Amino acid sequence: SGKPVLHYFNARGRMECIRWLLAAAGVEFEEKFIERPEDLEKLKKDGKLMFEQVPMVEIDGMTLVQTRAILNYIATKYDLYGKDVKERALIDMYAEGIADLSEMIIHLVVTPPDQKEAKIALIKDRTKNRYLPAFEKVLKSHGQNYLVGNRLTRVDIHLLELLLYVEEMDSSLLAPFPLLKALKSRLSNLPNVKKFLQPGSQRKPPTDEKTIEEARKVFKF
Numbered sequence: 001s002g003k004p005v006l007h008y009f010n011a012r013g014r015m016e017c018i019r020w021l022l023a024a025a026g027v028e029f030e031e032k033f034i035e036r037p038e039d040l041e042k043l044k045k046d047g048k049l050m051f052e053q054v055p056m057v058e059i060d061g062m063t064l065v066q067t068r069a070i071l072n073y074i075a076t077k078y079d080l081y082g083k084d085v086k087e088r089a090l091i092d093m094y095a096e097g098i099a100d101l102s103e104m105i106i107h108l109v110v111t112p113p114d115q116k117e118a119k120i121a122l123i124k125d126r127t128k129n130r131y132l133p134a135f136e137k138v139l140k141s142h143g144q145n146y147l148v149g150n151r152l153t154r155v156d157i158h159l160l161e162l163l164l165y166v167e168e169m170d171s172s173l174l175a176p177f178p179l180l181k182a183l184k185s186r187l188s189n190l191p192n193v194k195k196f197l198q199p200g201s202q203r204k205p206p207t208d209e210k211t212i213e214e215a216r217k218v219f220k221f
């Protein structure tokens, strides 16, 4: 069918940012869910997982692994990676900061219950006092509608995804950031994004304990 095929379990995890980027680029994709240890073993046996890990995406005749490498390929291919080397430097810098906070949030679901409270407090502090102020300042500095180059790039999509997770955690966290709130609503109204936000899209819900238990059976962590 020529569509990219995404191999991962049926949850957000490390694959959700790839789903977001493809959706925002208007690229239809298929998903093959890993539901049992045998599914992962088969991929390994078929030599599809260079480091025996997923996310894995079959795209343009390639079998790509490593989340960032996959994102870089998609962003380059769909012209979402800036117009020159300096814009790409900004995009990489912003994307890494977004990834740092996103990682903290993603790992919440596997944090032992006795550490959860402290972890949430730390995430809220970093969100309010480090990461969101940094991106609000970028928007304020140039007064444009997008983070880089006055047009849509991958970091607008990565930031929108992060803002939705922040809101899921505590919607009051966005209150002090009017420019981020405006960015969020502008991006949410882009046709491809609007469609991905609709129920029934391939966007995954928050990860619950049951999903984690299933993933533990497959990935044995």
Ligand SMILES: N[C@@H](CCC(=O)N[C@@H](CS(=O)(=O)O)C(=O)NCC(=O)O)C(=O)O
Pocket (backbone or CB within 6 Å): 013, 014, 015, 052, 053, 054, 055, 065, 066, 067, 068, 219
């Ligand atoms: N650096 C890799 C890490 C991938 C990774 O750790 N994948 C886990 C699954 S998950 O953490 O994304 O849920 C895995 O396949 N673990 C199996 C293994 O490492 O044997 C990436 O960014 O893709």
